[in-house]
Amino acid sequence: MLAYRIRACHLSTFVVCLYGGHLIDHSPEQATASMQRDIVEGRPSELESQLGVVVRLAQLAGVEVPLHTFLYASLLPQERMARGEIELPT
Numbered sequence: 049m050l051a052y053r054i055r056a057c058h059l060s061t062f063v064v065c066l067y068g069g070h071l072i073d074h075s076p077e078q079a080t081a082s083m084q085r086d087i088v089e090g091r092p093s094e095l096e097s098q099l100g101v102v103v104r105l106a107q108l109a110g111v112e113v114p115l116h117t118f119l120y121a122s123l124l125p126q127e128r129m130a131r132g133e134i135e136l137p138t
Contacts, residue, residue: 087126095120095127 086093
């Protein structure tokens, strides 16, 4: 079952890369992703469903994803603040 999930993950990543590359190539330079806008404006974002899940699935599969892990760890405090889970120290 795990091998199936890993293969499905590779296939979905391939499809996303193909579609994402086309989308990026045909978007205006000033375009931003909704998650980027949410993070910049201090609103809750899709961080968990877009980066958190990659990090967790990679851990389960024993695969290292250092860039995803770094980005997730870097953005998680701001996400938690936006969700009211933590506050900045005063």
